Amino acid sequence: MAFYVVQFLTGLASAASLFLVASGLSIIFGVTRIVNFAHGAFYMIGAYIAFTLTERLSGAFGFWGGIVLAALAVALIGVIVEMVLLRRIYHAPELFQLLATFGLTLMVEDLVVLIWGPDDLVGRRAPGFKGAIDFFGQNIPSYDLFLIVLGPVVLGILWLLFQRTRWGVLVRAATQDRDMVAALGVNQKWLFTSVFAVGVFLAALGGALQIPRDAVHHAMDLRIIVEVFVVVVIGGLGSIVGAFVAAVLVSELNAFGILIFPKISIILVFLVMAVVLIVRPWGLFGKPEAAARKTPGLTVNPWRPLTSNERLMALAALVVAAMLPLFAGNYLLTVGSEIAIFVIFAVSLHFLMSVGGLASFGHAAYFGLGAYGIAFLAKMAGLPMIVCLLLGPLLGCMGAAVFGFFAVQLSGVYFAMLTLAFAQIVWSIAFQWVNVTGGDNGILGLWPSSWAASPSRFYWLALGVAALVTVALRAMVFSPFGYALRATRDSVLRSEAIGIDAKRIQWTAFVIAGTTAGIGGALFAYLKGSVFPDNLGISLSVDALVMVLLGGVETVSGAVIGAIVYKALNIWLVSQTDLSKLVLGGFIMLIVVVFPKGIVGMLEMLAQRRKKASPPGSPLLAKPIESAE
């Protein structure tokens, strides 16, 4: 019995550290609607700075003072980031802030290694909390007890802050309806900055408090960020109590789960999230999101098919791309094939995101399923390449059909997180089912047949498929189905009122996007000659998001450019420097600030402006606008 009590308390201690970080994320998201990918980075910097301070400052005061000082210092960094970077892009399309915080995370991962060195750092134990307390023969670390108390204390302070102060009232109001808060004359800028600072403070505090139990190292951020997101979503976005309950739920299920299934930890949080979201689409304590008042950006500048001239230009670009094998070597051709494959992957996500308004955080699942489809067909059934290429993507299609059915019942970030959960479940199956998938050692030896083996032929194949896919998806955008899909994106209520079956349309779009991603994955398997669980992983899903956002989420085919720029730059930087993350992160942040609508989005806007500035026949009207600018 004593054992179960102690295991329960141990779970509570894990929950407390998880809650600290999760509460910060929840507050930030609730008010600013920023999907703060950098939250893990702030957690990590908190730990690093706390390590330095607690090593320098002596005594009990030095330790606790160091922890608090570190959290304050990181909160200050957070304020600077918010004011310099995020303030500029609040009005950018949804999720664009994700791109900025992703860039920041990349930079931080390299920066901490430059500043603190590559070795794992082990900090001091907390003065007064070094030992353990005997509980009927079981030891409970006293630091765990400290954390168990701290969790509810922080929850209480936050509750008081939100319920009993004017600032708290404003934050709650903004969580519910930030446009209305702005309309009532509240200075949003400072509200957002202060909320961001509090959130970052909590993240850094969570990181700093890990020093006595953990090692400080440069991958801490990734270890926690996804888990924290999951906790926030299970609890319900913006709900502090929800985050607390979810943290306890997840930690306790883990603590007791490993007694029965020792391998459960790897997937547990995602299973819980999937179940919770299917049963309660807004998390345990969340409320349905208020219908967002969309800026009418899209209606001002409606999508249109390409003009004949533009079609000719696109064709010319394709012809130029097809001539690459005439002068490029094998390496460039293989890189070209890889880029073409990522164009396929990116446009498939773009179709779902911009046309369907459904941002998936787990799109790599269908890419990877396509790749595994190839592996199964080629290695187990021994089918020839052409048959594999035709049938392989079907695995992506089936996966999308099953998961999409559940996912499209939700919307917004909940939709995104459910897709992430499904992707992680697929990933863990690929990872764990060693007999069939080879586990993380993957499936090797999937090289293309001789007709496509040479780099130039494979390049043409990949380029051809990429062009076909892009054209097909574009055609779909301007087909009746595309109009219906856009209608569900712009207003579910109105589209349903005119007789569109929104869920079915969205589900169809999901399946189309999943199958297309599967085509990309199938080609990828042949390009690399092997398949690994990586091909289904979170980082690939994030890559796809970054490509779409970089290209411009409000454009028809921006993802093509986004994929080319991101992938080419990534491959080149990784080849040229160990600090590729630092440079790439800096580049992404620069793009975010300079092109808040994405690269293609910005170019379109410039073109639009030039057109408006000199409409033929009405120079008089154009003049004042120009001078006003």
Place this chain on the structure above:
Amino acid sequence: MRARNYFVGAAFALLAGGMAHSALAQDIKIGEINSYSLLPAFTDPYRKGWQLAVEEINAAGGINGKKLVVISKDDGGKPADAQTAANELVSSEGVAMLAGTFLSNIGLAVSDFANQKKVFFLAAEPLTDAITWSKGNKYTFRLRPSNYMQAAMLVEAASKLPAKRWATIAPNYEYGQSAVAVFKKLMSEKRPDIQWVDEQWPPQGKIDAGPVVQAVAAANPEAILNVTFGADLVKLVREGNTRGLFKGREVVSFLTGEPEYLDPLKDETPEGWIVTGYPWYSIKTPEHDTFLKAYQAKYNDYPRLGSIVGYQTIKSAAAILAKAGSTDPEKLIAAAEGLTMPSPFGEITFRKIDHQSTLGAFVGKTALKDGKGVMVDSSYKKGADYLPGDAEVEKLRPKD
């Protein structure tokens, strides 16, 4: 840190200058790939090791009179990126051979690439048995003692312990799974009386140490096998120390004696664990002394196991290239098979039968000395003594 800064500077210079090639056509080029950005704690000393080797080789006149150049690429910890890098090295840089890699899945990906493109590949670090056995191919050789070998070394010591109830803690991926499987198999062969009472599989890099420690303690084992390393090991040791998990229990642990993993533990180093590792401070052989002096003179830092691996990878590559007298992959394979050469750990041979080198490892016990973790009572185990018989190896490895 100076060497690293220099490297950073060089990288930026490359960036600025575009694709500036410093290597001349008559140089011999080796393409090297490793997870520099993902695993700097290991790859930083590793790089210092191979840079020292390159310097020594060229100071001694290069390879048959030609200058040796190593072109190094980062794989970011992703198999797909490692293949892109391998392709660049082979197709555009025209390297004579590939070398390096740390993670098992990346090693396998590059080995498969080498097999497909008919390029010689010397895997430095990946521990998986598959790379030389079940997925072995004729183009791939491996330097470090494999999972099997390290398990066999540990079993030799572990089987002498009186403990009968064993529990295992291992990261939940291929390395952890195969380490536990081989250890269990060899151990049960030697000691049929042993019971396996619990196993814990925390996700790699994400151990929730408290519950894991409690769960293991609840099974009340007499001895524990640990396979976690890096940050997971730190968390496990700290929780285990506080909760008294290791008190009165024997612990056998993979890799924990390597400075990369032992040094961060500082004064929390648990005492008396049986580990494999690299006690650079207590190896008194002329070969190692020479290496140690050269390394410390160049970097003003002590070597980690990664330094040895990096150093010996390039030294081995150079020896193979020198003997082959050519960069033709078939000739390189012929030269490498059965080739014997010196190393800081003594003479090693690349076996013809499975392309595994006989580089060994040190087995000893952990101890605390002046608030730091060290390995004591350590002895060098020659790799050749811990490999299965030829008949068994032939069954494990597909025919070329």
